[in-house]
Amino acid sequence: MAAGGARADTFRILIATDNHLGLNEKCQERKNDSFEAFEEVLKMAVKMKVDFLLLDGDLFHDNVPSRATMVRTMDMLRKYCIGDGAVRFQVVSDQARNFDRVGASNVVNFEDEHLNVKLPVFCIHGNHDDPTGADHHSALDVLSSAQLVNYFGKAQTTVQPNGKDTTGAIKVWPVLMVKGETKLALYGLGNMRDERLHRMFHQPEHVKFVRPAGDNKDDWFSVFGIHQNREGYGSKAFIPHNVLPDFLDLIVWGHEHESKPEPESVQGLEKAVVLQPGSTVVMQLTEAESKRKHACLLEVRSGQYRVTPKPIPNQRPFIFASVALRDHIAAEEAQDSEAVARFLQDHVEGLLSEHADEMAMRDEDARNEGRAGESSWLDPHKKPLVRVKVDYSGKDNNRPYTTINVQRFGQEFVGKVANPKDILNFSKAASKAQGRKAAAHGSTANAEIAREEELLRNAGGGGGRQIEQLVSQNLSAEMSIIDDSDLSL
Numbered sequence: 392m393a394a395g396g397a398r399a400d401t402f403r404i405l406i407a408t409d410n411h412l413g414l415n416e417k418c419q420e421r422k423n424d425s426f427e428a429f430e431e432v433l434k435m436a437v438k439m440k441v442d443f444l445l446l447d448g449d450l451f452h453d454n455v456p457s458r459a460t461m462v463r464t465m466d467m468l469r470k471y472c473i474g475d476g477a478v479r480f481q482v483v484s485d486q487a488r489n490f491d492r493v494g495a496s497n498v499v500n501f502e503d504e505h506l507n508v509k510l511p512v513f514c515i516h517g518n519h520d521d522p523t524g525a526d527h528h529s530a531l532d533v534l535s536s537a538q539l540v541n542y543f544g545k546a547q548t549t550v551q552p553n554g555k556d557t558t559g560a561i562k563v564w565p566v567l568m569v570k571g572e573t574k575l576a577l578y579g580l581g582n583m584r585d586e587r588l589h590r591m592f593h594q595p596e597h598v599k600f601v602r603p604a605g606d607n608k609d610d611w612f613s614v615f616g617i618h619q620n621r622e623g624y625g626s627k628a629f630i631p632h633n634v635l636p637d638f639l640d641l642i643v644w645g646h647e648h649e650s651k652p653e654p655e656s657v658q659g660l661e662k663a664v665v666l667q668p669g670s671t672v673v674m675q676l677t678e679a680e681s682k683r684k685h686a687c688l689l690e691v692r693s694g695q696y697r698v699t700p701k702p703i704p705n706q707r708p709f710i711f712a713s714v715a716l717r718d719h720i721a722a723e724e725a726q727d728s729e730a731v732a733r734f735l736q737d738h739v740e741g742l743l744s745e746h747a748d749e750m751a752m753r754d755e756d757a758r759n760e761g762r763a764g765e766s767s768w769l770d771p772h773k774k775p776l777v778r779v780k781v782d783y784s785g786k787d788n789n790r791p792y793t794t795i796n797v798q799r800f801g802q803e804f805v806g807k808v809a810n811p812k813d814i815l816n817f818s819k820a821a822s823k824a825q826g827r828k829a830a831a832h833g834s835t836a837n838a839e840i841a842r843e844e845e846l847l848r849n850a851g852g853g854g855g856r857q858i859e860q861l862v863s864q865n866l867s868a869e870m871s872i873i874d875d876s877d878l879s880l
Contacts, residue, residue: 448517448618476509544579633659
């Protein structure tokens with residue numbers, strides 16, 4: 392239960408996002424990765440004695456987690472969050488507006504007189520664990536009902552009074568917290584469909600952030616947790632920075648898996664900075680995710696703040712490399728699948744050898760510095776993930792090199808790597824001629840083709856992202872009903 396009084400004025404908050412518990416649970420080698428990373432976050436929170444843990448969406452990988460995943464998650468939360476301990480801040484907002492707890496009172500769990508909470512957890516939902524069904528429940532509602540987490544940011548859309556606007560409107564209510572002289576307003580908005588939320592932000596009063604009552608609103612340090620696409624996902628499939636309120640101080644952006652643990656100033660935001668912690672576990676085998684994973688420690692005191700990246704220890708090693716076949720295999724052997732396979736096999740073996748040498752060097756340095764046995768950010772006992780991006784385009788735009796069967800190739804590395812079935816990723820570089828194609832269109836028809844190709848490029852290759860814009864543009868023209876006599880029946 393909550394402790395009275397405050398020991399200090401500084402809020403200490405550990406932030407993590409995109410934990411994706413249950414990821415690869417059917418893969419014997421990787422099924423524990425997400426849980427082990429999340430447990431490291433919980434251990435950090437307890438060790439650093441933070442005031443609370445903020446999870447910014449996608450705690451679960453599946454919308455309906457398996458029973459094994461749910462039980463394991465609840466066991467971890469109970470182990471690290473429930474027990475004797477003092478919560479040294481107070482929630483002073485209208486909690487009935489903040490929390491929609493199923494089967495329990497709508498108050499934070501540490502105010503329950505029947506429960507001892509030593510580490511409060513506040514979380515919003517992401518696109519993987521969003522509410523569904525007639526009752527609008529998610530897996531987080533189960534954890535909330537069990538008093539293990541404080542689930543907020545579950546905005547309910549309301550229809551505009553005129554009845555004509557079906558986009559809907561939402562109000563984002565802050566969880567207001569006080570610790571000594573420090574005031575914190577925690578806003579959260581769980582994931583919605585990007586296109587819909589994009590439209591709502593661009594219509595007046597459709598997304599309203601409720602400010603704290605009173606004349607001194609700027610005394611509150613405002614943090615906003617959001618779980619949406621950032622800019623660069625097509626015309627409407629993202630949330631632009633410049634639509635967010637000016638009064639915000641820090642925006643915690645979930646859903647993006649690349650770790651950018653330092654606050655960054657972005658165009659479109661005059662005051663607020665964006666913090667993108669990234670996922671705690673490797674989700675996609677991309678170069679961006681081969682970097683170190685982080686949680687972030689946020690400290691706030693009387694309007695001043697500091698963010699400290701906290702590397703997550705004991706991660707599975709991830710080796711990422713790119714190679715162009717034309718730089719290593721003669722054009723005469725471009726269609727020789729055996730030659731391509733031999734080269735790629737030697738290349739992967741070389742990467743694994745370099746990795747083994749690096750791990751041995753790290754281990755030796757740790758022993759020499761008296762750190763033997765301490766946690767490292769890489770776990771040398773875990774088989775590494777390996778991804779090689781293979782450019783198979785031909786020399787001087789000639790015939791491309793042949794590809795090989797990726798799964799058959801991976802059989803050579805079973806027992807050596809964690810992902811033998813998808814080590815290779817074949818891609819072909821776009822030619823200069825293709826890059827000039829749109830500019831070369833002269834006729835009206837070709838100009839239209841160029842416009843659609845541009846939409847496809849802007850959509851990042853997403854199959855359906857450009858459809859909404861195409862429909863909108865074509866339906867904006869004047870339309871009329873066709874007479875029966877004009878139809879061929």
